[in-house]
Amino acid sequence: MTLLSLLGGSAISCLIVASPMVYWPLLVFAWLLTVHGARKAQLVICHHAVHANLTGNKLYDKAIFEGLSTFLLIQDYHGYVQDHIRLHHGPALATLEDPDVKVLLRLGFLAGKDREWLWRHLYWTLCSPRCHGLFLRARLKANFMTAPAYRRVMAMVYVSMVFGTLLLIGGWLSWLFAWFIPIVFLYHVAAILQFLSEHLWLYGKPNHKSNREDQK
Template structure:
């Protein structure tokens, strides 16, 4: 899709770098004013979690007129939680968070205990050993695909059926039950002994505090809702928009990665300037509604951190992830040396999901591994 948001940004009251950070797409040849480091991302994650929860408490205890604003505080909390899992824990298991494996593992165990998500060992096994394995990405061996299969998404289903499956899954009690069960299992049953002890102490501390203060309802509203159902929905939308599924062409490993991955950016092209007043009002209204109700929630909750540039991460898992947007654009400006194809850009979460569903609709089955399928 041709996109002129950066080319037209002078018409918007937004700083160019702020625009790049929001959309996830950097302008050609542009250099950031300052580069982020791992500590910045860790601090931002903690502030989002704490700030979102604190804001929810204040709003819920305040006048009812302010209660609708809790939706915004929930989004901030979900942003912190998803960034903790998809950025902090993700690069911790890659060994790229602090550069020291022991420290990275400690951070992952603490953050995952707080969020009740996968422990270091199981996350490392699923993500590094399987998801990033070039012969298992986008096959039936991929843990993400296994989860989608368990939810009813099937290769060969029509696009309409896949969308319907997505809508029903979001509100399905079974989906949320499976997600909660998996989170509890990996914390209290399958994790190493020390990790189960951490999870038990965390649960005991939270339960004791809530029992002593009697603030169970407030905890559910301020912490439970964003960290359970909203977190699950954000994760599902990430899974169904991440990359194409199935391997239609038995080609080289690099071409598999080229074809399966793409950039997911937030934003729409600005409406044309030469529209009539009536058309201008209609198109700008639609543009504004998509910004408020699609792109902003997407960037906060579904694609935090470098998730917009996930295609770059698959090509360069050892790269400067703290500045992935800039690094991806720099690689693109250089012609993507060593790769068969340039990067693909998809603007809007809805279009990214449609791209994934198109690939699933074309696939009649998923190979067990690319090696078994002849790749």
């Protein structure tokens, strides 16, 4: 169902782009399908794969993770293990050492701000070129610079095949609306909303001793 949503949404987008422009507003619904499939691939399939509980075989799970992460050009297996397993699932969870917290701080979500300010900042961030630039830069770096050599080769071959096909047979407009917009910009929007709502970030453990003293 995940791949059906991802690829089906893209296919519907291609059909809409090939139709008269009066139908183009329907792209919004196709994008919802595509982004749903992409985020579910990362948050469910890749997440379970990195914990080695997707198929029960660690090598198969790793292969699935690397295939999907290459297809979507998101963080590779080894980088995700470091950020998610060793840091996010360790004592660093929801602290300044948590990679997810670092992302939110870089995006300007600062502790101590009131709720109204944070909502305004969220609206601005979702459409901020800087925000999308940071996300895109991190994705490209993970695929072409910091990933293991075999994974960098996978990404280069994949991107070469995509752009080679577009150069040979065209279809740039369809690719832009069916893939680039939902898998880049809208994917980033969904990721930010997920980051913000996943945990109580920087929420310290209650000081029970102080609470008892206050009650005296």
